[in-house]
Amino acid sequence: METLLEEFYKMDLIVEKFHARKVRLDDKSYQINGITNSGKSKIVKNYLLSLKKSSYLYIDCSDIRIDIKLMNLSLSSFCHQNNIISLVLDNYTPDIKFVQVTQLIITSELYYQFSNLITLQLYPLDYEEFLAYEYKYDSSALNHFIQLGGFASMHKINTDERNIYLQKILSLKLNDIELNILILAAKFMSQKISAHTIYDRLKQTRKISKDKLYKSYEQLVQKGYIHQLEKFAHSRATKKIYLCDISLKSALSLEKNFGRLFENMIFLELLKSKRKSYYSEGIDFYLPQQNEIILCKPFADERRLFKKLESIESFIVSYEVRKITVISMNKEVSISHPIAKVDIIPFDIWALGD
Known part of the structure; x- marks a missing residue:
């Protein structure tokens, strides 16, 4: 096992065209959580490249x-002998034992309760x-975002x-049942649906407990x-369901x-900006x-909007x-309304403005 650790230690890390994210690392110890292809490994590697090469050890636990x-038996002594300051356990699993180092960074899809690690959600x-991945910012950028979604790898x-x-990425990371659930979730994107309803639908086509x-x-x-999005003042009501990225809609469903895709886009922006919302x-x-309501109207029509209000x-x-914010694809106007301030704002202006 020490031979493999030596290989990891001598290995040169490569990060091509890194674009800064809103999540950043410093010399503290971290737990970075996020789904596959969210950029966990790239952020960690980019950080390590700012350090002296002999001071860190990067291990992809997959x-x-x-x-x-064997690694649990030899990792501590290896880190001690080589004066490792920063240890990275990428794709961490709980079977791996922590060792005493100045800085520990782990990445995982699942969150683990570690009091000594700062948790970052990516x-x-x-x-x-x-x-940042676009060659230029013009009117085509939003359409490109709708086509590609938020996975950086999709640009290539x-x-x-x-x-x-x-589909291949998801098949590798999820088991058969999880993938089937996600396919149904794609079909019911931005709608109210419960796990029980998903069970009722899946049991019609496969045997499952x-x-x-x-x-x-x-x-x-x-x-x-x-x-999941909870109904305001009704915590037991059926929740609305959203996908982690809008690109999964076309990949998993016909x-x-x-309108539902657009709503999912807006939900994700709210989620990432940590603004608590309900439906x-x-x-x-x-x-x-x-003290605000957000309505998703990609092709806002003022007459219909007044009826909605x-x-x-x-x-x-x-x-x-x-305050009532109506998010559209490209329309921008303020509407006079006796009850509340009503603004129709294009998605790109709204997303960048907050």
Whole structure:
């Protein structure tokens, strides 16, 4: 095992065209959580390249040559003998024992309760981060974002290969049941659906236990492949379901509904900016802390919008909502309304403005 550790120690790390993310590392110890292809490894490697090469050891724990029992026996002494300051356990699994080093960094899809590690949650690119990958920022950037989504690797994949590329990645990282659940989640993107409903649908095509499905569903939520949105003031109501990235919609489903895709885009921006939101009947997102309602209307029509506002007027009055933001594809206008301030804002301006 020491021979393999020596190989890892001498290996030159390579990071091509790194674009800064909103998550940054310093000399503290971290746990970085995020789904596959969210950029965990690239961020870690880029940080290590700023250090003296002899001071760090990078181990990708998914390397099949690793014997975890043997590594647990030899890792501590190896780090001590080589004066390792920074140890990185990429794709960490809980069978691996920590050793005493100045800085420890682990990456994983799942969150682990470690009091000595600062937890950083990494998502696929938000719209602002995505723009760093564009050659120029013009009116085509938003359309490009809708086509590619937030996985940085998609910029290098040919158009005709993107769906298969994503399918292969997901097939490698998820088990059969998890992948089946995610396929159904793609079909019901931005809609109310429960794990029980997913179970009822899946059991029609395959043999599966309810307990196993519930466990797999919860794993997808914990890892961040699926996100749930609670109904305001009704915590037991069925939650709305969103995908970790909009690119999965076309990769996993033939269902076409741009309105739901657009809503998922907006949800992810809210999630990544850590703004707490809920849904309610007729209301896409309610942000209590900002006293704001967000409506997703990619092709906003003022006449229909006024009818929409009438239908949610009781909610606006009851909770004294002062701001209503209507997010569109390209329309920008302020509307005079007796109850609250109403602004129609293009997605790109809204996403960058916050």
